[in-house]
Amino acid sequence: MIELPDDELDKLFRKSSEELDPQFDPEDWNKLKKRLDAHDGKVAGGWFKKWWPLGLLALLVPAGFVVYFFTKSTVSESAKTKQNVAITPRLEEPAAHPVSRAEENATRKPEDPVAPPVSRAEENATRKSKEPAAPSVSKMIRNKEAEIAKSSSISNSNITDYQRRKKLPRSQSKTGGVYLEPNRSKQEGGDGAFSINKIAESKAVRSVLGNNAVSQDIIANQDRIEQTISEDQARLLISAATLASRTLNWENQPEIPAVTFSAPEPASEPAKPEKVKKDYAKWAVRLGYSPDLSTVGFKNYTKPGAAFSLLIEYGLSSRLYLQAGVVRSVKDYTANAGEYKLPKYVTDINTPYDVDGSCTMFEIPVGLRYNVVRDEQSKWFVGTGVSSYYAQKERYNYNYEHYIHGQKPYWQGKTGWFLLSHINASVGYERTITKKLSLVAEPYIRIPVKGVGYGKVNLTTVGMWISLRYTPAFK
Amino acid sequence: MPGYTSAVLIELLDGCLQKNRRSQELLYKQFYGYAMSICLRYTRSREEAKEILNDGFYKVFTKLDTFDSSRSFKTWLSRIMINTALDHYRQEVRRDVFDDVEVADNVTVDETVISKLAHEELMELIQRLTPSYRIVFSLSVIDGYTHEEIADQLNISVGASKSNLSRAREKLREMLSKINIGDYDRVTR
Known part of the structure; x- marks a missing residue:
């Protein structure tokens, strides 16, 4: 036994400590440099670790708005188009009417030697051209007759279409399914609302023709027409000004709402298949985060790690989806040393009483998801499958009851693949945010079927995925 | 270590404050031996000492703005290393048993x-x-x-x-x- 006094002993160790000059190891600096890079955000990983929640939020919020407004405008446009389809017949009618009226008259009265009433525009044009050259009026009228006859033959089919469209269901029509045209008098089968034009037109023609001898026949014919509508004339002349301002008066007829009512019915039919199509969206992508609570034998829980997932889903049917993807997780756990298969060189010198594990793992899950309950806004589902693990980085700290020099303090490294090592089970709830985005909450469990990692531990993991599910445009 | 309060050191510290990696590396190299000798006597192995050394230097580089340049950098550094080692010790103290060294036979040595x-x-x-x-x-x-x-x-x-x-x-x-x-x-x- 050495009998060194305290001060001598202290001096010996103090001197030794002061003069000790361990050699610089570049590897130590490299390790620190990596940490500093991560801290300063000079590496993608470091920046990502620090700022990923904010980055994700910054991406998702505008993306969500864009998707929302895009889908909204698309829906409203398609709705508008559908409405237009429904409304078109009604809107087109007044425009088509003046032309078809003349055409129809020409068609119905081909034997009439006098030109039937023509459209107001045509009449105005006729009047303008007639005023400066009165003697050529008969020629112009002949031309007009020819034009009308020509146009009537061309537009026969249009008239037929028009008449077909205008025909109302008998149940909703006071006229028993026959549309009363406003440009005809009651004697002619119309409702007489527009027949003022005929009178005005005939008067205008007469004033243009005046006392021209050539036009006496025409005037006589005009008189005949006026005679046939004399009953209406009395009524119409009284309210001519009013009727002029009520050009769409015919729309207020009780039959018209029946037109608008019946039109949307066929338009709503094609919407149905779209709805069905949405439910059958084939592909979806899920980006998720979950706390990772790993344990061996459901005891000695430590702080939870973190897991991030990227999953692709393929719809086998509207309810059944095939899922696959990749999960990166950090698993922190503590287990008794007996639950590890420790190598001899660890246990030969001293046996640890427990081991603290910290492992960075990649997981390849493959499974099925079944939508048990679903409606427009939400879905409840269950999932099951298998997972393979890749141990990328492992560290096991061995904790000993007694210190013995030379005992192994830890093991660090990676052990690679463990195929089909776990069975997965989960239940989940999906809530629709927009047409293409939804939020998913999915508690899960990974049940070990074989050991993983350096110590081949049966590692059970529980957690809850909080995921964003995106359904791309292609379905 | 001579010259640790010199202009060169101040220049190095300025570079470290600006997160200049080269300056940090030079400072690390210059004080590696000193800091490591502290860490070694507070730990049971060189590997453990390295962890504490890097934890300590990490604090130095990230908290350098708290350093009072009118004082000795070496003293500040040693305080950081010792405190880091003590933190490490506190974390592990519950698992360690104190009396675990075999008592040697009475052997007289020159x-x-x-x-x-x-x-x-x-x-x-x-x-x-x-x-x-x-x-x-x-x-x-x-x-x-x-x-x-x-x-x-x-x-x-x-x-x-x-x-x-x-x-x-x-x-x-x-x-x-x-x-x-x-x-x-x-x-x-």
Whole structure:
């Protein structure tokens, strides 16, 4: 036994400590440099670790708005188009009417030697051209007759279409399914609302023709027409000004709402298949985060790690989806040393009483998801499958009851693949945010079927995925 | 380390404040040996000492703006290293059992042999002490802390600190006694 006094002993160790000059190891600096890079955000990983929640939020919020407004405008446009389809017949009618009226008259009265009433525009044009050259009026009228006859033959089919469209269901029509045209008098089968034009037109023609001898026949014919509508004339002349301002008066007829009512019915039919199509969206992508609570034998829980997932889903049917993807997780756990298969060189010198594990793992899950309950806004589902693990980085700290020099303090490294090592089970709830985005909450469990990692531990993991599910445009 | 308050050091510290990697590397290299020798006497292995060393330097580089440049950088650095080692010790103290060193037989060894022992070997003897003995011995004997300060740092009584120091010395004497000539030859050849 050495009998060194305290001060001598202290001096010996103090001197030794002061003069000790361990050699610089570049590897130590490299390790620190990596940490500093991560801290300063000079590496993608470091920046990502620090700022990923904010980055994700910054991406998702505008993306969500864009998707929302895009889908909204698309829906409203398609709705508008559908409405237009429904409304078109009604809107087109007044425009088509003046032309078809003349055409129809020409068609119905081909034997009439006098030109039937023509459209107001045509009449105005006729009047303008007639005023400066009165003697050529008969020629112009002949031309007009020819034009009308020509146009009537061309537009026969249009008239037929028009008449077909205008025909109302008998149940909703006071006229028993026959549309009363406003440009005809009651004697002619119309409702007489527009027949003022005929009178005005005939008067205008007469004033243009005046006392021209050539036009006496025409005037006589005009008189005949006026005679046939004399009953209406009395009524119409009284309210001519009013009727002029009520050009769409015919729309207020009780039959018209029946037109608008019946039109949307066929338009709503094609919407149905779209709805069905949405439910059958084939592909979806899920980006998720979950706390990772790993344990061996459901005891000695430590702080939870973190897991991030990227999953692709393929719809086998509207309810059944095939899922696959990749999960990166950090698993922190503590287990008794007996639950590890420790190598001899660890246990030969001293046996640890427990081991603290910290492992960075990649997981390849493959499974099925079944939508048990679903409606427009939400879905409840269950999932099951298998997972393979890749141990990328492992560290096991061995904790000993007694210190013995030379005992192994830890093991660090990676052990690679463990195929089909776990069975997965989960239940989940999906809530629709927009047409293409939804939020998913999915508690899960990974049940070990074989050991993983350096110590081949049966590692059970529980957690809850909080995921964003995106359904791309292609379905 | 001479010149650690010199203009060169101040320039280096300025570079480190601006997160200049080259300046940080130079500072790290310059104080590596000094800091590592502190870490070694507070830990049980070189690997563990390296962890504490890097944890300490990480604090240095990230908290450098709190350093008062009118004071000694070396003292500030040693404080950081010791505090980092103590944090590490506090984390592990619940798992360590104090009396775990085999007592050596009473073997008389020539004192000249001891004086010629390599510094690394003597440091290894400190590392072989149980954590509580090692920490108290290092704080008291090498880093000059009083028993009151040690008691405060480790949340123990002053009496416990004194007792641990006494036992640490005793253990070191025992271990020195175990070293025979053969071991000495092996270490120094």
